[in-house]
Amino acid sequence: xxxxxxxxxARADARRSRSPRTAxxxxxxxxxxxxxxxxxxxxxMAVYSPVLGNQFVIWDxxxxxxxxxxxxxxxxxxxxxxxxASTSSSNWHPLTWLSHAxxxxxxxxxxxxxxxxxxxxxxxxxxxxxxxxxWGTKHVAPSLFVAALFATHPLNVESVAWVxxxxxxxxxxxxxxxxxxxxxxxxxxxxxxxxxVAALFAAGLMAKPMVITLPFVLLLLDYWxxxxxxxxxxxxxxGLRAAQLALEKAPLLLLSAVSAWITxxxxxxxxxxxxxxxxxxxxxxxxxxxxxxxxxxxxPAHLAAFYPHPANxxxxxxxxxxxxxxxxxxxxxxxxxxHRYLPVGWFWFLGTLVPVIGLVQVGEAALADRYxxxxxxxxxxxxxxxxxxxxxxxxxAMAGRVIPVFCVLGIFIIVTVRxxxxxxxxxxxxxxxxxxxxxxxxxxxxxxxxxxxxxMTPHDLESFSSEQKQLSEAQRQYEEAIESSEQLxxxxxxxxxxxxxxxxxxxxxxxxxQQDQSRRRHYEEALNNLGxxxxxxxxxxxxxxxxxxxxxxxxxxxxxLANLGHQLLITGQLREARSTLAKAVALNPDxxxxxxxxxxxxxxxxxxxxxxxxxxxxxxxxxxxxQNENNLCYVLTRMGQTGAAKVHCEEAVRxxxxxxxK
Numbered sequence: 001x002x003x004x005x006x007x008x009x010a011r012a013d014a015r016r017s018r019s020p021r022t023a024x025x026x027x028x029x030x031x032x033x034x035x036x037x038x039x040x041x042x043x044x045m046a047v048y049s050p051v052l053g054n055q056f057v058i059w060d061x062x063x064x065x066x067x068x069x070x071x072x073x074x075x076x077x078x079x080x081x082x083x084x085a086s087t088s089s090s091n092w093h094p095l096t097w098l099s100h101a102x103x104x105x106x107x108x109x110x111x112x113x114x115x116x117x118x119x120x121x122x123x124x125x126x127x128x129x130x131x132x133x134x135w136g137t138k139h140v141a142p143s144l145f146v147a148a149l150f151a152t153h154p155l156n157v158e159s160v161a162w163v164x165x166x167x168x169x170x171x172x173x174x175x176x177x178x179x180x181x182x183x184x185x186x187x188x189x190x191x192x193x194x195x196x197v198a199a200l201f202a203a204g205l206m207a208k209p210m211v212i213t214l215p216f217v218l219l220l221l222d223y224w225x226x227x228x229x230x231x232x233x234x235x236x237x238x239g240l241r242a243a244q245l246a247l248e249k250a251p252l253l254l255l256s257a258v259s260a261w262i263t264x265x266x267x268x269x270x271x272x273x274x275x276x277x278x279x280x281x282x283x284x285x286x287x288x289x290x291x292x293x294x295x296x297x298x299x300p301a302h303l304a305a306f307y308p309h310p311a312n313x314x315x316x317x318x319x320x321x322x323x324x325x326x327x328x329x330x331x332x333x334x335x336x337x338x339h340r341y342l343p344v345g346w347f348w349f350l351g352t353l354v355p356v357i358g359l360v361q362v363g364e365a366a367l368a369d370r371y372x373x374x375x376x377x378x379x380x381x382x383x384x385x386x387x388x389x390x391x392x393x394x395x396x397a398m399a400g401r402v403i404p405v406f407c408v409l410g411i412f413i414i415v416t417v418r419x420x421x422x423x424x425x426x427x428x429x430x431x432x433x434x435x436x437x438x439x440x441x442x443x444x445x446x447x448x449x450x451x452x453x454x455x456m457t458p459h460d461l462e463s464f465s466s467e468q469k470q471l472s473e474a475q476r477q478y479e480e481a482i483e484s485s486e487q488l489x490x491x492x493x494x495x496x497x498x499x500x501x502x503x504x505x506x507x508x509x510x511x512x513x514q515q516d517q518s519r520r521r522h523y524e525e526a527l528n529n530l531g532x533x534x535x536x537x538x539x540x541x542x543x544x545x546x547x548x549x550x551x552x553x554x555x556x557x558x559x560x561l562a563n564l565g566h567q568l569l570i571t572g573q574l575r576e577a578r579s580t581l582a583k584a585v586a587l588n589p590d591x592x593x594x595x596x597x598x599x600x601x602x603x604x605x606x607x608x609x610x611x612x613x614x615x616x617x618x619x620x621x622x623x624x625x626x627q628n629e630n631n632l633c634y635v636l637t638r639m640g641q642t643g644a645a646k647v648h649c650e651e652a653v654r655x656x657x658x659x660x661x662k
Contacts, residue, residue: 033134036144037127044123044151047413050420051119051161052112057426058453059305059446060164063089065100066109074105087266090362095207096167114163121169122160126151128176129377136183136225142384145405149380154300154415155293158369161423167208168373174204175211175374182218186226194251201252205259210374212256212263213352215249220348224340272361281312284319286357289367291322293353296369297376300415302436305429306443309358309366326350333382341385348378364442426450427460434477441481445526448477452529475533481526524550528560535563540571558587562594569597577601585614592621596628603635611635626655 056066065071070082075098083097099117107113130147134140150156159168178200185193204211222228222245229241264271296303333342356371391401422432430447437443450456451464451474464470531546547564550557565581568574581598584591599614615632622628629652636645 032140033131036140037130040130040144040147040151041123041127043148044126045119047152047416048119048122048160048420050417051115051423054111054115054161054420054424055426055457056109056111056114056163057423057429058449059426059429060089061162064096064164064166065104065114068100071097071100072104072109073101075101087262090267090270091167091209092262092266093167093171093206093208095203096170099166099170099207100163111163115161118160118163118166118169121166121173122151122156125169125172125176128173128180132176132179132183133225133381135180136221139385139388141401142381142388145384145387146377146380148405148409149384149412150377152409152412152416153297153376154303154412154419155296155369155372155376157303157416157419157423158305159373161420162370165370168210168370171204171208171211172374174200174207175214178204178214179217179221182221183226186222186228198251198255202255205255209259209263210355210371212259212355215252215256216351217348218249218252219245220344220351224344267362270362272363277309277311277361282359282361284314285309285366286359287326288314288318288322289357290350290353291318291325292367293349293372293375294325294379297372297379300412300419303369303419304433304437304440304443306433306440306446307366307368307437308440308442309361309364339385339389341381345378345380345382345385348381349375350378352378425457425460426453427456427463434480439484441484441523441526444477444481444484445529448474448481448526448529451477452532471533471536475530478526478530478533482523524553524557524560527553528557528563531560531563531567535567540567543567544571556583556587558584558591561587562591565594566597569601574601574605578605589617590621592618592625595621596625596631599635600627600631603631603638608635608639612639624655626652629655 056062062068068088070079070086073079079101080098083094083101086092086094086097100114103114103117126147129150130143133143133146137143159165178197181193181197181200185197201211201214204214219242228245329346333346337343352375353371356368358366422428427447427450430443430450433443434440434447450460451470461470464473527546527550531543531550534540534543534546544564544567547560547567550560551564554560561580561584565577565584568577568580578598578601581594581601584594585598589595595614596618599611599618602608602611602614612632612635615628615635618628619625619632629648633645633649633652636642636648639645
């Protein structure tokens with residue numbers, strides 16, 4: 001044994017001779033990481049525990065859970081088949097549908113259980129993020145800080161507190177698992193490991209296509225922290241290595257392309273045209289949105305469920321300032337690229353926001369808190385590693401490092417808990433949104449709908465001393481929605497010349513090609529709901545005029561047709577009522593009330609066979625309806641089918657109805 005071997009053996013013996021506590025310490029290694037994971041998960045769940053007292057909200061929760069018959073049915077074979085075939089809610093995300101169906105299978109419509117599922121997924125996401133960063137960098141403190149920021153930041157409340165946004169926390173879970181699998185693959189590449197990456201990526205896409213940027217993210221991680229890029233001074237060799245790594249992502253890019261194609265097909269009805277939002281308008285809003293996400297990350301105030309698109313009304317200073325910040329930070333991270341976490345974090349932020357930044361405009365929102373769920377991780381990485389490097393260079397004491405971190409997290413936790421409270425109910429959500437945003441017709445309409453909702457909580461109803469005050473406040477919200485439009489000004493919603501309003505709106509075919517059509521998209525709903533209020537207040541002429549105004553905007557607006565047909569029927573305008581109800585039924589054959597009313601009207605007009613057909617459809621859609629049974633009794637009696645008529649007559653009496661003529 002030579003001298004160097006003897007020295008190595010001596011060092012090994014010395015290490016083995018140390019006590020376990022001296023060598024590892026009570027919180028070192030796997031034990032420490034495990035404890036930190038448990039603590040992080042516990043913190044996340046504690047912060048979000050108030051959400052367990054929240055309700056479902058009508059906004060998308062109805063289409064995703066409470067009003068979705070496939071989901072409510074649970075994990076049946078029919079539901080599974082539907083989940084993989086459906087593009088309902090303008091998305092193809094079968095795993096999200098199955099996740100909601102799972103909750104309904106075991107917990108029914110218990111809102112607390114559905115909320116808890118979201119919280120558990122968010123806690124798991126936070127733990128996975130910590131482990132990913134730690135395993136990739138071997139730095140505990142900054143990895144934990146990034147995960148804690150992710151777990152507690154107020155911008156992430158929407159993704160967790162909104163049941164319908166399950167798709168965000170679920171897709172992120174698969175996104176992180178795919179990155180984990182990629183790290184395993186990078187250590188020893190083989191096709192089986194790569195197949196696991198692809199499978200997890202596909203699962204993420206089937207939860208929400210937002211994770212479509214994963215191949216781009218993996219290239220960034222090749223640069224740092226995986227270090228798979230060529231570090232040699234030979235730029236041609238480095239370029240070749242980068243090209244090889246890009247080519248390696250080709251199968252994943254193919255998955256991205258397929259997902260993009262499916263998403264475009266699914267969202268064909270909600271993607272806005274260039275006539276509605278021109279490309280310069282989209283580009284300006286995208287630049288400002290990037291700036292606003294950064295600002296809300298630093299100062300998370302005035303967070304709202306819906307931020308209306310400003311169209312061409314953005315102030316020049318906002319566009320200029322945002323563009324300056326984006327360019328300045330980009331130049332800075334390129335200059336400081338020796339700190340590899342800076343360009344990786346920055347381009348993570350820029351790149352992962354591309355699918356939702358508004359260049360392809362879906363809907364009418366300028367931005368959304370939920371879109372920042374993955375992108376802000378890049379900014380958190382920049383902050384955490386920069387602070388860690390700064391503190392290390394100055395040999396800052398542990399207290400000097402920990403106390404500021406706890407202060408920042410404490411502030412975020414307070415704001416997050418407060419923000420969770422705004423998601424308590426539909427009413428509190430939109431009341432807050434109206435307060436913190438300006439010129440927001442959608443929010444005013446949603447608040448009006450919440451006030452009109454028969455299922456308002458007792459706590460919400462404390463704001464109204466009577467039903468009349470409730471109706472008056474709902475009316476005011478619908479008026480505000482209309483008044484906030486440049487096109488409608490202050491003409492609608494108050495005693496006005498509604499004929500003049502209709503002339504101003506023009507016919508529907510002309511509106512289809514106008515750039516400002518997007519500003520009017522919800523106004524027909526406001527006019528329709530104002531008509532409902534007028535009808536409930538006994539003002540039939542005003543209600544009819546408002547519904548006609550709504551139909552001037554959208555001739556095929558089913559709710560307005562059904563409401564107008566009903567009102568025309570009860571005011572004796574039978575011919576117009578017949579044609580209006582027929583249109584409503586043709587648009588939506590599953591509208592039980594319209595089917596029943598049309599059947600009753602046709603029965604009065606002596607068209608018994610057609611009346612019977614509509615009444616039987618209504619009976620199938622809404623069983624045990626005394627009025628339908630009563631009308632069927634009358635129609636069948638007039639048709640001479642006394643046996644069948646008797647059955648319906650008896651059922652009408654059993655349900656509390658009256659026999660024909662009584």
